[in-house]
Amino acid sequence: MTLGAVVLYVCDLQESVTFYRALLGLQESDWGTTTAALLFNPEGFQLYLRSVGIQAAHALGAVGTQFVVWAAPSSTALKRCEEWLKEQKAHIHTGTADGITWVEGRDPSHLPVMVTYPRSGQAVHHQILARIYAW
Structure with a gap:
């Protein structure tokens, strides 16, 4: 088994797209929307980014990834x-x-x-x- 995809909920979609494209060298799919984007690499890994708004909280230390x-x-x-x-x-x-x-x-x-x-x-x-x- 290998990891195929990760879904990240983010505050600002475009800022996160720019960040992860630059950091990880991913490409952006043409299938994005105003609230979601799909980034990928040639090996088939996918990173889904979903904007949930600036005020959204992330419960670090809670159950979940x-x-x-x-x-x-x-x-x-x-x-x-x-x-x-x-x-x-x-x-x-x-x-x-x-x-x-x-x-x-x-x-x-x-x-x-x-x-x-x-x-x-x-x-x-x-x-x-x-x-x-x-x-």
Whole structure:
């Protein structure tokens, strides 16, 4: 099994489309609406963005998905993500544990964003990343 798609509810649709296209190198589908967009990559992964308004809350620490960990294809790509997040003033932390490097940030809706390298299958976690408990 592999992850096929992620659905994110966001505050500002266009701002989030711009953010995730730039950070993750995704393309935008022509099938979007005024409140939803579909981003994808050539491998078939899909990211659905759905605008729920500026005042919408995200219950961090409640039941449900808290954040998605994205995997960079190379250390160069991870460094590009880190620099881009810093340029956007969205970078929080960069760290390494168990042979895996991660970059943390916040998206325009203030949702946690994490990108790691190497990706699954290239490195095996032997412990739960401490960052999982620190949000």
